[in-house]
Amino acid sequence: MIYAYPTLEPIDRDVLGMIDQQRELLRFQVSQSPSRWQGFLRKNTFARAVQGSNSIEGYTANLAEAMAIVDDERADTLEDETARALTGYRNAMTYVLQIHDDPYTVLDDQLIRSLHFMMMSYDLRKLPGQWRPTPVLVVHEPSGETVYEGPDAQSVPGLMAELVAQINRTGAGDDATVLGAMAHLNLAMIHPFRDGNGRMARALQSFVLAKRGVTSPLFSSIEEWLGRNTEAYYAILAKVGQGAWNPGNDALPWVRFCLTAHYQQAATLMKRNATVSRVWGEIEKLRRRLGLPERCDTPMVDAAFGYRVRNQRYREDYEISDVVASRDLKRLTDLGLLEAVGEKRGRHYIAGAPLREIAGKAADRSRAPDPYELAARGG
Numbered sequence: 001m002i003y004a005y006p007t008l009e010p011i012d013r014d015v016l017g018m019i020d021q022q023r024e025l026l027r028f029q030v031s032q033s034p035s036r037w038q039g040f041l042r043k044n045t046f047a048r049a050v051q052g053s054n055s056i057e058g059y060t061a062n063l064a065e066a067m068a069i070v071d072d073e074r075a076d077t078l079e080d081e082t083a084r085a086l087t088g089y090r091n092a093m094t095y096v097l098q099i100h101d102d103p104y105t106v107l108d109d110q111l112i113r114s115l116h117f118m119m120m121s122y123d124l125r126k127l128p129g130q131w132r133p134t135p136v137l138v139v140h141e142p143s144g145e146t147v148y149e150g151p152d153a154q155s156v157p158g159l160m161a162e163l164v165a166q167i168n169r170t171g172a173g174d175d176a177t178v179l180g181a182m183a184h185l186n187l188a189m190i191h192p193f194r195d196g197n198g199r200m201a202r203a204l205q206s207f208v209l210a211k212r213g214v215t216s217p218l219f220s221s222i223e224e225w226l227g228r229n230t231e232a233y234y235a236i237l238a239k240v241g242q243g244a245w246n247p248g249n250d251a252l253p254w255v256r257f258c259l260t261a262h263y264q265q266a267a268t269l270m271k272r273n274a275t276v277s278r279v280w281g282e283i284e285k286l287r288r289r290l291g292l293p294e295r296c297d298t299p300m301v302d303a304a305f306g307y308r309v310r311n312q313r314y315r316e317d318y319e320i321s322d323v324v325a326s327r328d329l330k331r332l333t334d335l336g337l338l339e340a341v342g343e344k345r346g347r348h349y350i351a352g353a354p355l356r357e358i359a360g361k362a363a364d365r366s367r368a369p370d371p372y373e374l375a376a377r378g379g
Contacts, residue, residue, distance in 0.1 A: 002162045002186045003240075005171075005178065006252040014375040015259050016175055022266035026219055029273050040301055041276060045219070045269065046070050050090050052227025053202045059085040067307050076346075084122035089199055092118040096203060100210035107167055107211055109160045115207075116193055116200050126195040131156045136191045147238065150191035151245040159190045167208055176212035180205040180220075181258035185251055189241055202226065205258075219269060222261040229261070260371055267368035278362040279304055286354070290335065295320070296328055303338055303351035304359040310348050 008016075044067070051066035059082045061075070068075040069086045078086070092115045099105045117129030127133075131153070138148035151159060163186045167179060184205035191197045202223050209220040226233050236257045240249055283300045295318045299309040315325045329349060332338040338349040351359070 001247045002159055002166065003182060003189065003247045003249070003251045005166070005174065005182055006250060006255055008175075008178070008252070008255075011372060011375050012252075012256065012259065015256075015263065015371045016177060018371050018375065019177060019259065019262050019266065022263065022270065023219070026266060026269060029270065030219075040298070041273065043067065043070055044272075044305070045221075045224075046090075046093070048224040048227075049206075049221045050086055050093065050223075052225070053199050053223040054082075054086050054089055055227045056202075056230050056233065057085070057198055061086060064307050071313060073310070073313070088119045088122050089203070092116075092203055093206075096207045096210070100207060105211070107164065107207070109157075109164050112160070112164075112187075112200070112204065115203060116196060119199055119203070120193070120196045123195075127193070128196075130194075131160070131192050132194045134194075136194075138191070147243060148191075148241060149244045150189065156190060156192045159186075160192055163187060163190065176209055177259065177262060178255055179212070180208040181255045182251060183208045184258070185237075185240065185254050186247075188237060189245060189247070219266075220262075222258065222265050225261045225265040225268070232257070256372065263371035264368040271364050271366070271368075275362050275364050276301070276305075279359055282358045282362070283355070286337075286358075292331070293328065296332060299329070299349070300332065300337060300351075300355055303349060304355040306351070306359075308341075308348040308350065309338065 047063060047066040047070045050069060051061055051063060054061070061069070061078055061082060065075040065078050066086060069078075069083065069090055075083055095115065095118060105111070113129045113131075120126050120128035133153055135153060136150040137146050138150075139146055163183065166186070167183050169179075184201045187204055188197060188201040193200065202221075206221040206223070236254055240251060240254045242249065280297065280301055283297055283304065287294070287296055287300070298317060299314055303309050309329070311322065311325050311329060314320075314329065315322060318325075329338065329340075333340050333349065333352075336352045337355055339352050341348055341350055
C-alpha cells in the first residue's frame with residue numbers, strides 16, 4: 001500500500017483550472033518569442049531548477065555557478081562535491097528533457113533507477129541505481145533527532161512497483177498535476193535509495209507532468225520554488241508522514257502545497273518573461289544606437305542578469321571566429337557595457353554600469369498570490 005490519490009474538493013478543481021490557464025498563457029508566450037525561450041529563458045529556467053533542487057540537500061550554488069554547470073563549464077568557485085552533485089542532477093534532467101516526449105519511453109522502475117544512477121554516479125558509495133539494502137533513518141543534523149523512518153528495505157521493490165502503477169494509470173478523474181505530486185510524495189516517503197531520494201522525487205514529478213503532455217519539464221518544474229521555500233517543504237512532508245511510513249494518511253494537504261507551488265512558479269515564469277522582454281528591448285535600442293552587430297544582444301543580456309560572459313561560449317553560440325568574438329567583447333568593454341575580469345583563459349566579462357541600470361529598472365519584485373485565497377474569493 002502506498003499513499004492514495006486523494007479526494008479533491010471543488011476549490012482544488014478551481015485551483016487546477018487556474019494553473020491550466022497559466023500554462024496556456026506560457027505556451028502563448030513561448031510561441032510569440034520561440035528563439036528567446038529556446039535560448040536565454042530556457043537555460044535560465046533550467047539553471048534555477050538545478051540550483052533549487054540541490055540547495056534543498058545542502059549543495060549550494062549561486063545562479064551564475066548553476067548556469068556554468070548547465071553550460072558544461074568549470075565553476076571554479078564551487079566546492080568539488082557540490083559541482084559533481086549539480087552536474088549529476090543536470091545530466092539526469094537533460095535525459096528527461098530528451099525522452100519525455102518519446103512515444104517509446106516507458107516510465108517504469110528501471111527508468112527510475114537509471115535516472116538515479118545518472119544523478120548519483122559521482123559517488124559509488126551511495127549505490128547509484130540500486131534500491132537501498134538497509135533500513136533508512138532521516139536525521140535532522142543540527143539536533144541529531146530522527147525525523148523520519150522509511151519502510152523496511154525488503155518492501156521497497158513492491159512499493160516502487162505500486163508507485164509506477166499509480167503514475168501510469170489512466171483513470172478518467174485523474175489529473176496529471178496531482179499524479180505528479182503523488183509520485184513525488186510516494187518516492188520521498190518510500191525512500192528507495194541510500195541517498196538522493198529528494199532530488200529523485202522532484203525530478204520524477206517533473207517527468208510525470210511532461211510525459212503526460214502537460215508542458216515542457218522546464219516549465220512544469222517546481223524545483224526553483226521548493227528551493228526558495230525549503231522549510232515549508234520539509235514541514236508539509238513531516239505533517240503528512242508523521243515521522244514514519246504512514247501511507248494511510250491523507251495526501252490532500254501535500255497536493256494543495258504542490259498546487260500552490262505550481263501556481264506561484266508559473267506566475268514567476270510569466271513575470272520573468274516580462275522582465276526579460278523589457279531588458280532585451282532596452283538593450284536592443286542601445287545596441288542600435290551604438291551601431292553594434294545584432295549578435296551582441298545575447299552577451300549583454302546575459303551580463304545584465306548577472307551571468308558571466310566568456311569568449312568561448314559566445315563563439316559557439318554564434319559560430320564566429322575567435323578574432324570576431326574578441327573584437328566584439330573588446331568593443332563592448334571599451335564602451336563600458338561589459339567589464340573584463342581575470343586574464344587569459346580565465347577571463348570572463350560581467351555587466352558594466354549601463355547594463356546594471358537597465359536590469360535594475362526592469363526588475364519586478366512583486367510576490368505571486370496564494371491561489372487558494374484567490375479561489376476562495378472567486379478568482
